[in-house]
Amino acid sequence: MTDKQILLLPGPTPVPPRVALAMARPAINHRGPEFSELLHTVTQGLKRVFKTNNDVVILTASGTGGMEAAVANLLSPGDKALVVTVGVFGERFVKIAQRFGVETEVLAFPYGQAADPAAVAERLARDKAGEIKAILVQHNETSTGVLNDIEAISKARGDHPALLVVDTISGLAAADLRVDEWGIDVAIAGSQKAFMVPPGLTMLSLSDRAWQAVEKCKNHRYYLDLKDARNYGLKGQTPHTPAVSLLYGLKEALAMLEEETLEKSFRRHACLRDMVRAGIKALGLEPLADDRVASPSVTAVKVPAGLKPADITVPLREKHGVVVAGGQGQVKDRVFRIGHLGYVNHMDVLSGLAALEEVLASLGVISVSGIGVAKALEVYQKFNA
Numbered sequence: 001m002t003d004k005q006i007l008l009l010p011g012p013t014p015v016p017p018r019v020a021l022a023m024a025r026p027a028i029n030h031r032g033p034e035f036s037e038l039l040h041t042v043t044q045g046l047k048r049v050f051k052t053n054n055d056v057v058i059l060t061a062s063g064t065g066g067m068e069a070a071v072a073n074l075l076s077p078g079d080k081a082l083v084v085t086v087g088v089f090g091e092r093f094v095k096i097a098q099r100f101g102v103e104t105e106v107l108a109f110p111y112g113q114a115a116d117p118a119a120v121a122e123r124l125a126r127d128k129a130g131e132i133k134a135i136l137v138q139h140n141e142t143s144t145g146v147l148n149d150i151e152a153i154s155k156a157r158g159d160h161p162a163l164l165v166v167d168t169i170s171g172l173a174a175a176d177l178r179v180d181e182w183g184i185d186v187a188i189a190g191s192q193k194a195f196m197v198p199p200g201l202t203m204l205s206l207s208d209r210a211w212q213a214v215e216k217c218k219n220h221r222y223y224l225d226l227k228d229a230r231n232y233g234l235k236g237q238t239p240h241t242p243a244v245s246l247l248y249g250l251k252e253a254l255a256m257l258e259e260e261t262l263e264k265s266f267r268r269h270a271c272l273r274d275m276v277r278a279g280i281k282a283l284g285l286e287p288l289a290d291d292r293v294a295s296p297s298v299t300a301v302k303v304p305a306g307l308k309p310a311d312i313t314v315p316l317r318e319k320h321g322v323v324v325a326g327g328q329g330q331v332k333d334r335v336f337r338i339g340h341l342g343y344v345n346h347m348d349v350l351s352g353l354a355a356l357e358e359v360l361a362s363l364g365v366i367s368v369s370g371i372g373v374a375k376a377l378e379v380y381q382k383f384n385a
């Protein structure tokens, strides 16, 4: 059988049959009442996941479009942003901001480490003139498998007026994020991660302070104009033709998340994270990130000496149908990444670990013993005792 795959990617994640079926509905008029109802339901559901009463807008674009929309709508050419980076997606924020003429100051932390809130506090304390207009940071850095402490970073901001812009594309619904309680001005999500929907939608929440910045912003934008999105949203529409099928999928996925509850989704993801980490460590492999900052969505695993990521990822896919991701950025040749977010359960992870063990054995790194699966199963039992 060649078409059966176990997707252990950090996005796109597997799509639940319920979501796929919901997306197969016949077309509707996106200027009609059915669409208004759909948009309203999805927007309200998203607010519960973002934990916010702020406006939430949905754009037809991948997550990067959401990052670009945040920059282009909040920051004018010449404005200064503090970009806190812990990997590739932080670096992407730098590139986007620079393309839009924003002056970037980069506070970079080594790959595999989390951002230090004290360093953010120290930098902002020195900005007596309030030149830094925004802090751009990832909640979950997908390239390294690190979860930043956004609550602590928000506290580190103190009374500084900078807007806090958080890319939670691979974090939201897998890890807790409290937009209102933590004072997040803009949070950016993506459909193909823990929302279990195919790629193509990005969802952003904006605080009142963020909207004030939008009013003043002089950067160019047309398709990604957030004010347009909000104004049309008030009429139950979107400015341009939306990805209606994906919105039907998102409505169903939000219903699934509500049935599971967010708390149980966070716990499931934490369990999968700990299963993967216990399993790979038992096989003699090392995660890039320390346990204390480990992502519940994805684990970057260091490749054993003398091997390349493809030596592992290709046989995993070709022999076992287990699809994992390669490395990115500075650790491109040093890690492969096991995704464990979205529509993934313990059996997917156990299968992935069994396949990994077989591949490592066929490469002569270990001999087959089942130890990775056994250790992961122990974790599963502890979580579900």
Ligand SMILES: Cc1ncc(COP(=O)(O)O)c(C=O)c1O
Pocket: 010, 011, 062, 063, 064, 065, 089, 138, 140, 141, 142, 167, 168, 169, 170, 190, 199
């Ligand atoms: C943290 C993070 N930010 C941004 C992106 C970019 O999203 P997209 O690939 O949907 O444009 C990703 C995608 O993997 C991501 O994980």
